Every structure is written in structure tokens, then in C-alpha cells.
Amino acid sequence: MIPLPPETPTATPGFRLWRGALAASAQAALVEAVMQGLEAAPLYRPVTPGGRPLSVKMSNFGPLGWVSDRAGYRYQPTHPETGRPWPSIPQALLELWRATVNWPDPPDACLVNLYRDTAKMGLHQDRDEADLKAPVLSVSLGDTAVFRIAGADGKTSTLKLESGDVCALAGPARLARHGVDRVLAGSSRLIPGGGRINLTLRRAR
Numbered sequence: 734m735i736p737l738p739p740e741t742p743t744a745t746p747g748f749r750l751w752r753g754a755l756a757a758s759a760q761a762a763l764v765e766a767v768m769q770g771l772e773a774a775p776l777y778r779p780v781t782p783g784g785r786p787l788s789v790k791m792s793n794f795g796p797l798g799w800v801s802d803r804a805g806y807r808y809q810p811t812h813p814e815t816g817r818p819w820p821s822i823p824q825a826l827l828e829l830w831r832a833t834v835n836w837p838d839p840p841d842a843c844l845v846n847l848y849r850d851t852a853k854m855g856l857h858q859d860r861d862e863a864d865l866k867a868p869v870l871s872v873s874l875g876d877t878a879v880f881r882i883a884g885a886d887g888k889t890s891t892l893k894l895e896s897g898d899v900c901a902l903a904g905p906a907r908l909a910r911h912g913v914d915r916v917l918a919g920s921s922r923l924i925p926g927g928g929r930i931n932l933t934l935r936r937a938r
């Protein structure tokens with residue numbers, strides 16, 4: 734997995750991008766590890782605090798997992814449906830974190846997002862973490878996403894995130910608004926059953 738390709742410059746300071754960071758073989762191995770984890774912690778459809786189901790299905794790996802329900806957004810150590818601890822974060826992701834974001838501590842949360850069909854994610858900030866200075870690292874697998882992010886001027890623009898691309902919200906972009914407008918269905922055959930898996934690594938506490 735390491736060495737990484739050179740970083741792709743972006744227009745948003747702190748928004749870091751490594752296109753093609755994961756070779757095809759590394760992508761396949763990671764999908765395998767993710768599928769294994771999902772057997773222990775099945776994907777489920779969270780609801781917003783207002784009670785609306787998200788279009789994305791989710792699960793988590795690591796000591797803490799991000800959840801949303803009627804009670805709000807938070808991190809918790811167990812799966813809301815099975816009540817069991819989340820599976821551990823795949824080793825390859827821990828190595829990727831070490832190789833990219835310059836942060837002394839490992840991630841303690843890995844959100845798994847599955848986008849199928851018309852699933853998308855509205856513009857939001859990642860701000861449920863204790864230390865909002867710790868970077869967020871995001872891995873794209875499977876179908877291409879149209880990713881939207883706000884620049885320093887607050888205006889948003891889009892870029893495509895393809896399978897194997899890795900990006901980070903760090904430094905001045907840590908609280909940048911971002912989301913996924915849509916996923917280009919059928920653009921990849923990596924994910925069994927189709928779609929896109931996003932893995933978002935964070936320091937929750």
C-alpha cells in the first residue's frame with residue numbers, strides 16, 4: 734500500500750487528495766477485509782434525529798462507531814442493532830493513516846458508508862469528534878462519487894472520487910462542508926452487489 738502516489742494539489746487548503754492511492758490488488762484486499770468485518774457488524778440504515786432514514790447504509794470498525802438516531806449523533810462502542818462491540822479497524826487502513834495524515838495517534842473510529850442506487854449524503858461538517866483538529870481520512874472503493882466540498886471562500890465545487898482515491902480533511906479544511914451529490918452506478922465492479930463503499934477514519938475522542 735505504501736508508497737503513495739504524489740499528492741494531487743487541490744484548490745482548498747487542508748483538503749488533501751491522493752488519487753489512485755490504492756492499487757487494484759490493495760482495493761480488492763481491503764474490500765475483502767471490509768466484507769469480513771460487516772459479517773460481524775452488519776450494515777444498517779440509521780435515521781436522522783428527526784426520524785428520516787438516511788439513504789446510505791452504515792456500520793463501523795474500531796473502538797468507537799458513529800451512530801445517528803432519534804437521540805442524536807454520537808460515537809458509541811457497540812453496534813446499535815446487535816449490541817456487540819464493533820470489529821477492529823483493518824490493518825491496511827491503520828497503515829494508510831500513518832502514511833498520510835501527520836497525526837501522532839491512530840484513528841479510533843472507522844465509519845463504513847455504503848452507497849447504492851440513488852444514495853447520497855447532504856452537505857455537512859464532521860464535528861462530533863472531541864478534538865476537531867485531528868484530521869479525517871476518507872477512502873473510496875467501488876463506484877465513482879461526485880464529491881462536493883466548500884472552499885476557503887465558502888463556495889462549493891465538485892470533484893470525482895474514484896475507487897482507490899484517498900482524501901483528507903485536515904488543518905484549515907477540517908471543518909469544511911462536504912457531501913456526496915451522487916454515485917455513478919455501474920462505474921466499477923469492485924463491490925459485491927455493486928455500489929460504493931466509503932471508509933472514513935477519525936479520532937472520535
Ligand SMILES: O=C(O)CCC(=O)C(=O)O
Nearest residue numbers: 844846859871913931933
Ligand atoms: O462518502 C464520502 O465520501 C463522504 C462521507 C462523509 O462525509 C461522512 O461519512 O461524514
Ligand SMILES: [Fe+2]
Nearest residue numbers: 857858859911
Ligand atoms: Fe463527512
